[in-house]
Amino acid sequence: MRTVLKLGVAAAIVVSAYWAIVRVAEAKANALAGGHTFVLDQKSPEEWEAFAALRGRLRGWGESDLAATLFRLQERGDLWVAPDLAGGRSAIYVNALNLVRRVFIRRDELVAHGLPFPDLDVPESAQRTFETIRLAGTLFHELQHYDGLEDEDATYQREIRWYKELRERVPERLGGDERRLFEWAVDSAIKSAAAAREKAEESGLESGRRGQVPNVALPG
Numbered sequence: 001m002r003t004v005l006k007l008g009v010a011a012a013i014v015v016s017a018y019w020a021i022v023r024v025a026e027a028k029a030n031a032l033a034g035g036h037t038f039v040l041d042q043k044s045p046e047e048w049e050a051f052a053a054l055r056g057r058l059r060g061w062g063e064s065d066l067a068a069t070l071f072r073l074q075e076r077g078d079l080w081v082a083p084d085l086a087g088g089r090s091a092i093y094v095n096a097l098n099l100v101r102r103v104f105i106r107r108d109e110l111v112a113h114g115l116p117f118p119d120l121d122v123p124e125s126a127q128r129t130f131e132t133i134r135l136a137g138t139l140f141h142e143l144q145h146y147d148g149l150e151d152e153d154a155t156y157q158r159e160i161r162w163y164k165e166l167r168e169r170v171p172e173r174l175g176g177d178e179r180r181l182f183e184w185a186v187d188s189a190i191k192s193a194a195a196a197r198e199k200a201e202e203s204g205l206e207s208g209r210r211g212q213v214p215n216v217a218l219p220g
């Protein structure tokens with residue numbers, strides 16, 4: 001009996017020590033994402049609706065796989081919202097002590113209100129499409145890391161391939177002006193990822209892309 005009790009106490013100590021370490025890992029992940037983070041679920045209706053809208057757009061572009069993968073990530077509780085994510089990042093993957101693995105999405109990228117580039121002579125709808133494609137591509141990138149891919153260059157390669165496939169598939173279903181604007185949006189996202197890839201090559205670190213004005217000319 002006494003042995004059983006001792007074992008029970010030992011197990012309780014191990015379990016509580018484990019959870020104490022998990023708490024440390026969670027605090028570390030939260031700090032790396034800029035603090036004040038929260039899990040993405042129905043309890044945050046505005047973010048939840050924006051997440052549903054993002055998946056809806058992805059499905060409309062024939063990207064049901066990515067929409068479903070993001071939904072599974074959310075169901076596992078590993079998709080988080082980061083209101084104060086720094087460094088021009090719209091999303092990041094964080095692995096804290098191998099205990100907490102999360103993708104954080106910057107809140108104002110998910111719930112976008114203002115016009116991204118007020119001075120740019122490109123229609124608002126195209127600017128928003130560009131932002132959505134860039135965010136989706138960045139999430140695709142972070143999902144590669146979540147699945148275990150560490151090499152930055154290989155990750156950027158996959159991300160750029162994702163844009164190119166999108167560019168091949170979607171425009172054929174669109175008419176004149178819509179098609180022209182969609183191509184501009186994808187080309188701008190590719191250019192932005194290529195610039196980030198170059199920076200990553202120099203620093204070895206993934207870099208942010210928010211606020212970069214797309215410098216792809218609108219095809220006439």
Ligand SMILES: [Zn+2]
Nearest residue numbers: 141152155206
């Ligand atoms: Zn990366």
